[in-house]
Amino acid sequence: MIKAKVFNIQESNIALLGSDIDHAARLKAAQTEEAWKGAGQTNGVQVWRIEQFKVVHWPKNKYGTFYSGDSYIVLHTYDRPAQKDLNKETVKAWDIHFWIGKDSSQDEYGTAAYKTVELDDLLGGEPVEYREIQGHESQKFLSHFPHITFLSGGVQTGFKHVEKQSYKTRLLHIKGKHNVVVREVTCERASLNSGDVFLLDQGNDIYQFQGAKAGLMEKNKAAQIGQAIDDERGGAPVIHVVSENDKDADSEKFWSAVGGRGPIKTAEQGGEDDKAIKIPKKLFRLSDKTGNLQFSEAKVDKSSLDGSDVFIYDAGYQVFVWVGTGASKSEKANGLAYATNYMFKNAKDRLSVPICRVLQGAENDEFNSAW
Numbered sequence: 001m002i003k004a005k006v007f008n009i010q011e012s013n014i015a016l017l018g019s020d021i022d023h024a025a026r027l028k029a030a031q032t033e034e035a036w037k038g039a040g041q042t043n044g045v046q047v048w049r050i051e052q053f054k055v056v057h058w059p060k061n062k063y064g065t066f067y068s069g070d071s072y073i074v075l076h077t078y079d080r081p082a083q084k085d086l087n088k089e090t091v092k093a094w095d096i097h098f099w100i101g102k103d104s105s106q107d108e109y110g111t112a113a114y115k116t117v118e119l120d121d122l123l124g125g126e127p128v129e130y131r132e133i134q135g136h137e138s139q140k141f142l143s144h145f146p147h148i149t150f151l152s153g154g155v156q157t158g159f160k161h162v163e164k165q166s167y168k169t170r171l172l173h174i175k176g177k178h179n180v181v182v183r184e185v186t187c188e189r190a191s192l193n194s195g196d197v198f199l200l201d202q203g204n205d206i207y208q209f210q211g212a213k214a215g216l217m218e219k220n221k222a223a224q225i226g227q228a229i230d231d232e233r234g235g236a237p238v239i240h241v242v243s244e245n246d247k248d249a250d251s252e253k254f255w256s257a258v259g260g261r262g263p264i265k266t267a268e269q270g271g272e273d274d275k276a277i278k279i280p281k282k283l284f285r286l287s288d289k290t291g292n293l294q295f296s297e298a299k300v301d302k303s304s305l306d307g308s309d310v311f312i313y314d315a316g317y318q319v320f321v322w323v324g325t326g327a328s329k330s331e332k333a334n335g336l337a338y339a340t341n342y343m344f345k346n347a348k349d350r351l352s353v354p355i356c357r358v359l360q361g362a363e364n365d366e367f368n369s370a371w
Contacts, residue, residue, distance in 0.1 A: 033055065033115075033118065033122075035048055035054075035055035035056065035057060036055075036118075036119060036122055039075060039119060039122065039123075040075060040077045040092065040094050040119075040122075040123050040127075041077070041092075042077060043077050043078055043079060044076075044077060045063060045074065045075070045076050045077075045144045045145070046074070046075045046077070047063055047072060047073070047074050047075075048072065048073045048115075049070055049071075049072050049155065050070065050071045050072070050073070050108045050109075050111045050112050050115070050155075051155045052155075053107065053111050054111075055073065055111075055115050058072065063145060064145035064146065064147055064148045064149060065148075065149045065151065066099060066101065066134070066148070066149070066150050066151070067101060067150075067151050067152070067153050067154040067155075068101040068102050068103045068104070068134060068150060068151065068152050068153070068154065069101055069103040069104060069105075069152070069153055069154020069155070070101050070104055070108060070154040070155055071098065071099065071100050071101060071104045071108040071109045071111070071112035072098070072099045072101075072112065073096065073097070073098050073099075073112055073115060073116055073119065074095075074096070074097040074098075074099060074141065074144060075094060075095070075096055075097075075119065075127075076094065076095040076096075076097075076144050077092060077093075077094055078092075078093055078094075078095075079091070079092065079093065080093040083361070093126070093127075093128075093362065093364075094123055094126065094127035094128070095127060095128050095129075095130065095140060095144075095364070096116055096119055096120060096123075096127045096128070096129045096130070097129075097130040097131075097132050097138075097140075097141050097144075098112040098113055098115075098116040098129075098130075098131060098132065099112075099132040099134070099137070099141070100112065100131070100132065100133055100134060101134050101150075101154060102133075102134045102135065103152075103154065104154070113131075116129060125359075126359060126362055128356060128357065128358050128359075128362070128364050128367075129356065129357045130354050130355070130356045130357075131354060131355045131356075132354055133354070134150060135150075135183075136353060136354065137181075137354070138318055138354035138356065138366075139366070140354075140356075140364075140366050141354070142181060147180055147181075147182060147221050147224065147225065148180075148181050148182060149172065149182040149183075149184075149225070150181075150182065150183045150184060151170075151184045152184055167201070167202065167203030167204075169187055169200070169201065169202050169203075169257070170184055170187060170200075170201045171184065171185050171186070171187040171188075171191060171198055171199070171200050171201075171258065172184055172185070172198065172199040172200075172201065172225065173185045173191065173196060173198055174196060174197040174198065174199065174218045174221050174222045174225070175195075175196045175197075175218060175270075175271075176217065176218065176221075177215055177217055180217055180218060180221040182199075182221070182225060185198075187200070187257070187258060188258055188259050189255075189258045189259045189260065189262055189264060191258070192209070192211070192258065192264040192265065193211060193264055193265035193266065193267060193269060193270030193271075194211040194212045194213050194214075194244060194264060194265065194266055194267045194270065195211050195213045195214060195215075195266070195267025195268070195270040195271075196211050196214055196218055196267075196270055197209065197210050197211065197214045197218040197219055197221075197222040198211075198222075199222055199225060199226060200254055200257055200258070201229060202257065203233075203237070204233075204236055204237050204238065205237060205238055205240065205253075206226050206229060206230070206237050206238070206239045206240070207239075207240045207241075207242055207250065207253070207254040207257070208222050208223065208226055208239065208240070208241045208242065209242055209243075209244070209254055210222075210241065210242070210243045210244065211244050211264075211267065211270075212243070212244040212245060212267075213267040226239045227239075240253075240254070242254050244264075279316040280316075281300050281313070281314060281315055281316060281371075282297065282300060282313075282314040283297070283298045283299065283300045283301075283304060283311060283312070283313050283314070284296065284297055284298060284311065284312045284313075284314075284338075284342065285297075285298045285304075285306070285309050285310075285311055286309060286310040286311065286312065286331055286334065286335060286338050287308075287309040287310075287331065288328055288330050288331055289308075289309075293330060293331070293334060293338075295312075295338055295342075298311070300313075300371075301371075302371045305322060305324070305360075306324060307324035307325050307326045307327075307360050308324055308326040308327065309324050309326075309327055309331060310322065310323050310324060310327045310331040310332065310334075310335040310338075311324075312335065312338060312339045312342060313370070314342070314347070315370040315371075317353060318353055318354050318355075318356060318366075318370065319339050319342075319343065319353060319354070319355045319356070320355075320356050320357075320358060320367055320370065321335040321336055321339050321355065321356070321357040321358070322358055322360065322363075322367070323335060323357065323358070323359050323360060324360045325359070325360045325361060335357065336355065336357060339355055340355065343355075
C-alpha cells in the first residue's frame with residue numbers, strides 16, 4: 001500500500017483549536033460520534049487511534065504502546081477542586097493529547113487534530129490540550145502510562161501483530177528515572193549505551209542487556225516488559241539477562257545479534273534520563289485591542305497575565321498558550337498559530353517541544369509550576 005504524505009511538523013499547528021469558528025457544527029458532529037460515547041465521564045485514561053479518517057478505540061491492554069506510523073488521541077479525566085462559588089468540592093477536569101507518530105500521514109494527524117477539537121467541544125471547551133510529537137512527548141503525557149513503548153509500523157503500513165513462531169527481531173531501548181520510556185531503535189551496536197537498558201526480542205529468546213550505569217527503574221521496567229512479552233506468547237520465550245561486561249555464552253549471543261562486541265556510547269553520550277532544556281523563559285501577549293492582532297513581549301511574571309487577552313509562555317521545555325476568559329474570538333482562534341510561528345522564527349532547534357493550551361481558571365499544575 002502506498003502511504004500518504006508523512007507528518008510535517010510545520011503543518012501541525014491546528015490554528016483553529018479552541019476557536020468559535022464552526023463551533024456548532026463540530027459540537028453536533030461530536031454528539032453523534034460513536035467513539036466519544038462515555039468519553040470523559042469516568043476518571044482515568046482513554047485512548048483512540050485514527051484509522052482511515054475514523055476514531056477507533058485502542059484496546060486497553062495496549063495502552064502505552066504507540067506505532068510510529070499512526071496518530072492517536074489520549075484523554076485523561078480527573079477531579080480537581082471546585083471553585084468556591086460552586087456547591088461541590090470537586091469537578092471533572094480533562095487533558096487531551098493528540099500524538100503524532102514520526103511516520104504518520106498528513107491525513108492521520110489532520111484527522112487527529114480535528115477530532116481533538118471535536119472532543120474538546122463535547123467536553124464544554126474546558127480541557128487542556130496538548131500537541132505531542134513522537135520523541136518529544138510532554139512529561140504530562142508520559143505520566144499517564146506505567147510504561148510507554150514506541151514501535152515501528154502502523155495501520156496504513158499493513159502492520160500486523162506477529163503470530164506465534166513468526167517474529168521480527170527488534171531492539172527496544174528503555175530509558176528514564178521518573179517516566180521510563182521504551183522506544184524501538186535500530187538493531188545494531190551503535191544504538192547501545194552504558195547508561196540504559198535494552199531488550200533484544202528474537203521471538204523465543206529475549207535478551208535484557210543492562211548497561212554498566214543503568215538505573216534500577218530501567219532494569220525493573222525492562223523486566224516487566226520482558227515478562228509481558230513472555231505472557232503474550234504463552235511462556236514460550238526464554239529471558240536472558242546480560243550485563244555490559246559479561247563474557248558468558250548468553251552475552252556473546254546478544255553481541256552477535258547487534259553486530260559484534262565492541263565499544264558503545266558512554267552513559268553521558270546516551271543523554272540525560274529526564275532531559276530539561278535550560279533556556280531563558282519568555283512571555284508574549286496576543287491582543288487585538290488596536291483593531292489588529294499585535295504580538296508583543298511581556299514581563300515574565302504570572303502577574304502579567306490579563307484575562308482580556310491571550311498569552312504565549314515559552315517555558316523552554318514546553319510552550320503554553322494561556323487563553324483569558326475575556327479574550328476575543330480572533331485572539332482565541334490565533335493563539336496556537338502565533339505560538340507555532342514564534343517557534344519557527346525564534347526556536348527552530350525546539351520545534352518539537354509540546355505546545356499546551358490552557359484556559360484561565362482551569363490551569364493545571366504543570367502550568368502553575370512552570371513559572
